[in-house]
Amino acid sequence: MLQYPDGFRWGSATAAHQVEGGNTTSDWWAREHAPGTTVPEPSGDACDSYHRYREDMQILVDLGLDTYRFSVEWARIEPEPGFVSRAALDHYRRMVDTARELGLTPMLTLHHFTLPQWFAARGGWRSDDAVDRFARYTEAVLPLVRDLEHVCTINEPNMVAVMAGASGGESLVAAGLPAPDPVVTEALVAAHRRSREVLSAVPGVRSGWTVATQDHQPEPGCEEVAHEYGHPRDSLFLEAAAGDDWVGVQAYTRTTIGPDGPRPVPDGVETTLTGWEYYPPALADGVRLAARWAPGVPVFVTENGIATADDARRVDYVREALRGLHEVMAEGVEVEGYLCWSLLDNYEWGSYAPTFGLVAVDRTTFERTVKPSARWLGDVARANALPD
Numbered sequence: 001m002l003q004y005p006d007g008f009r010w011g012s013a014t015a016a017h018q019v020e021g022g023n024t025t026s027d028w029w030a031r032e033h034a035p036g037t038t039v040p041e042p043s044g045d046a047c048d049s050y051h052r053y054r055e056d057m058q059i060l061v062d063l064g065l066d067t068y069r070f071s072v073e074w075a076r077i078e079p080e081p082g083f084v085s086r087a088a089l090d091h092y093r094r095m096v097d098t099a100r101e102l103g104l105t106p107m108l109t110l111h112h113f114t115l116p117q118w119f120a121a122r123g124g125w126r127s128d129d130a131v132d133r134f135a136r137y138t139e140a141v142l143p144l145v146r147d148l149e150h151v152c153t154i155n156e157p158n159m160v161a162v163m164a165g166a167s168g169g170e171s172l173v174a175a176g177l178p179a180p181d182p183v184v185t186e187a188l189v190a191a192h193r194r195s196r197e198v199l200s201a202v203p204g205v206r207s208g209w210t211v212a213t214q215d216h217q218p219e220p221g222c223e224e225v226a227h228e229y230g231h232p233r234d235s236l237f238l239e240a241a242a243g244d245d246w247v248g249v250q251a252y253t254r255t256t257i258g259p260d261g262p263r264p265v266p267d268g269v270e271t272t273l274t275g276w277e278y279y280p281p282a283l284a285d286g287v288r289l290a291a292r293w294a295p296g297v298p299v300f301v302t303e304n305g306i307a308t309a310d311d312a313r314r315v316d317y318v319r320e321a322l323r324g325l326h327e328v329m330a331e332g333v334e335v336e337g338y339l340c341w342s343l344l345d346n347y348e349w350g351s352y353a354p355t356f357g358l359v360a361v362d363r364t365t366f367e368r369t370v371k372p373s374a375r376w377l378g379d380v381a382r383a384n385a386l387p388d
């Protein structure tokens with residue numbers, strides 16, 4: 001058995017827009033329903049978790065998991081500039097209280113990709129007052145975090161900057177990610193730091209943000225190319241976490257870097273439903289990268305998993321990822337916990353086809369069906385050890 005330290009956290013994660021349903025005041029909802037949209041299908045009712053969150057949390061408890069990371073929807077809390085919905089705050093406070101009541105430790109994310117439509121219309125993260133607006137939003141949600149330990153300011157800011165770069169038409173190569181928007185990158189770093197300042201007024205709160213590590217692996221002689229490509233896409237955001245209370249790593253696959261940049265996934269290599277290479281060691285590599293660029297900052301694995309229709313393959317992937325994580329921890333990297341993405345088969349930003357969930361959701365009835373992989377992970381959590 002590979003034993004994990006006492007107090008190591010085990011759980012799963014979701015994001016508001018991907019599971020709640022009916023987020024009609026968000027920019028993603030507007031994009032889904034815009035004339036001529038390129039989004040394959042709208043989020044609609046998603047998993048109806050806005051109403052069924054207790055059921056979802058109970059599943060986690062029954063499995064033996066102890067931590068639930070979920071996000072609050074800025075567009076619900078502040079649907080118009082300056083108007084803070086007391087009803088929305090009360091709803092999310094009930095979610096926090098329900099998690100506590102059931103024995104779960106809640107981890108709250110303040111911003112997980114979606115923006116209020118009014119904020120997006122002003123230019124989003126490119127607007128002159130974006131940082132001030134996010135600081136005021138953080139102030140508005142302080143009643144939700146008063147007894148929490150882990151609060152995430154912004155989920156995957158590097159992907160937010162990349163998406164902004166894509167919308168601006170910037171791209172480095174056909175394979176790989178578009179070049180991040182530098183203006184958006186600067187705004188996100190500043191917003192994160194301002195948000196942390198606001199959160200620091202609440203005793204006991206430990207704040208950080210989560211980074212989608214891309215595991216850039218250079219071919220021989222391509223180390224400098226890999227650095228120039230990779231630093232603005234993930235390392236910069238880990239570097240910005242230096243001094244934070246913790247940093248989240250979200251790892252799924254790797255990117256091979258050749259002389260001209262990222263290589264496409266080779267033919268014949270196993271891929272997931274998202275088209276990513278099946279590569280469990282990406283987690284250990286991502287944690288090592290975080291330890292390199294944010295030395296001394298505790299790491300929390302806030303997302304890791306696989307989009308697959310073969311649940312046995314999900315167990316294989318997570319087992320190998322956890323084995324690599326154990327090796328990194330044995331090297332001396334402090335890792336506080338592991339959260340599997342995702343609790344539910346949810347809306348993956350344009351489609352319900354990529355199934356990451358530990359739990360299946362009927363698209364008509366919303367019935368939840370626990371998968372064998374969820375029970376396997378629950379057994380690991382109960383033992384706080386991985387069968388060797």
